[in-house]
Amino acid sequence: MDNIDTELLRTLPKAELHLHLEGTLEPELMFALAQRNGMPLPYDSVDALRSAYEFGNLQDFLNLYYQGAAVLQTEQDFYDLTLAYLERCARDGVVHVEPFFDPQTHTARAVTMATQFRGILRALADGKERWGITSCLILSFLRHLSEEDAVVTLQQALPWREHFVAVGLDSSEKGNPPEKFQRVFDQARALGLKAVAHAGEEGPADYIAQALDLLKVVRIDHGVRCSDDPVLVQRLIDQQTPLTVCPLSNTRLKVFSDMSEHNIMQLLERGMRVTINSDDPAYFGGYLLDNYLAVRDALGMTREQAVQLARNSLTSSFLDGDSLNNHLARLEQLAQSS
Ligand code: ADE
Numbered sequence: 001m002d003n004i005d006t007e008l009l010r011t012l013p014k015a016e017l018h019l020h021l022e023g024t025l026e027p028e029l030m031f032a033l034a035q036r037n038g039m040p041l042p043y044d045s046v047d048a049l050r051s052a053y054e055f056g057n058l059q060d061f062l063n064l065y066y067q068g069a070a071v072l073q074t075e076q077d078f079y080d081l082t083l084a085y086l087e088r089c090a091r092d093g094v095v096h097v098e099p100f101f102d103p104q105t106h107t108a109r110a111v112t113m114a115t116q117f118r119g120i121l122r123a124l125a126d127g128k129e130r131w132g133i134t135s136c137l138i139l140s141f142l143r144h145l146s147e148e149d150a151v152v153t154l155q156q157a158l159p160w161r162e163h164f165v166a167v168g169l170d171s172s173e174k175g176n177p178p179e180k181f182q183r184v185f186d187q188a189r190a191l192g193l194k195a196v197a198h199a200g201e202e203g204p205a206d207y208i209a210q211a212l213d214l215l216k217v218v219r220i221d222h223g224v225r226c227s228d229d230p231v232l233v234q235r236l237i238d239q240q241t242p243l244t245v246c247p248l249s250n251t252r253l254k255v256f257s258d259m260s261e262h263n264i265m266q267l268l269e270r271g272m273r274v275t276i277n278s279d280d281p282a283y284f285g286g287y288l289l290d291n292y293l294a295v296r297d298a299l300g301m302t303r304e305q306a307v308q309l310a311r312n313s314l315t316s317s318f319l320d321g322d323s324l325n326n327h328l329a330r331l332e333q334l335a336q337s338s
């Protein structure tokens with residue numbers, strides 16, 4: 001079977017369900033914000049910074065990612081960051097986004113929750129108006145910090161309760177199992193928030209089961225290590241739990257040594273509800289469409305498989321009603337056109 005062509009892939013309506021806003025900070029914007037805020041950066045140039053983006057594992061990346069995020073100081077900085085990402089989405093045929101942000105990365109530097117929410121929400125509203133991109137924001141807890149810190153963060157976010165739909169869990173996975181955050185996830189769900197969590201990126205398959213059983217997540221972020229446990233694989237297929245897989249991230253962080261080794265198409269063919277996402281595109285060499293193309297080029301992707309992946313992204317999103325049905329109808333129409 002032939003691979004899908006690039007322009008059709010671009011046109012398919014797609015949702016992005018695993019994207020860290022701080023991970024969209026391109027080196028050029030990082031330098032511009034550092035200058036605007038009078039902050040020195042430990043690199044001489046954009047090129048020098050970009051050439052530091054060689055990672056042996058997740059922690060190598062996180063060290064640079066938190067350092068980079070320190071240039072985000074003002075409401076306008078969060079606005080500029082978010083709007084630049086949405087502009088990329090518009091070009092790539094992304095019709096709906098569910099971005100994460102990490103409030104603790106910023107409150108730890110005395111950048112208030114209000115500053116973060118105001119900038120991000122204003123950009124999401126402008127993205128809807130300019131490009132019709134719908135969004136659901138996800139507040140993510142840093143798992144290398146304590147559960148008490150996450151509880152305080154949830155409290156600080158309560159004035160914006162109407163403006164985010166879910167909580168997430170990210171940062172250093174190994175040694176920080178989902179069970180560490182059971183109480184704060186209970187509290188979040190009691191507030192009517194949905195739950196998602198990074199699990200099975202570098203950490204073991206057991207963390208995926210913990211996220212499902214203890215945190216009651218409705219999606220698993222990454223989840224690719226599920227392959228180590230055939231019983232878990234069958235459970236994910238039976239329950240149709242979405243996995244938000246990030247192929248370029250996984251190869252840049254050495255979860256897989258090469259894209260040709262990635263298991264995403266095997267999981268798709270087994271009937272798992274997998275989706276393609278970009279995670280931290282400014283650091284991993286590509287936005288959403290680039291991730292689809294990298295998978296297609298390394299593993300092959302027919303039109304049917306591409307449509308299934310795009311369909312999975314829409315049906316795994318927090319959209320419902322007309323907004324979901326309209327995107328799906330457009331997708332099916334394109335799927336049938338010659
Ligand atoms: N924060 C940003 N990107 C992440 C990733 N891929 N895994 C864990 N935490 C992250």
Ligand code: ZN
Nearest residue numbers: 020170198279
């Ligand atoms: Zn992530």
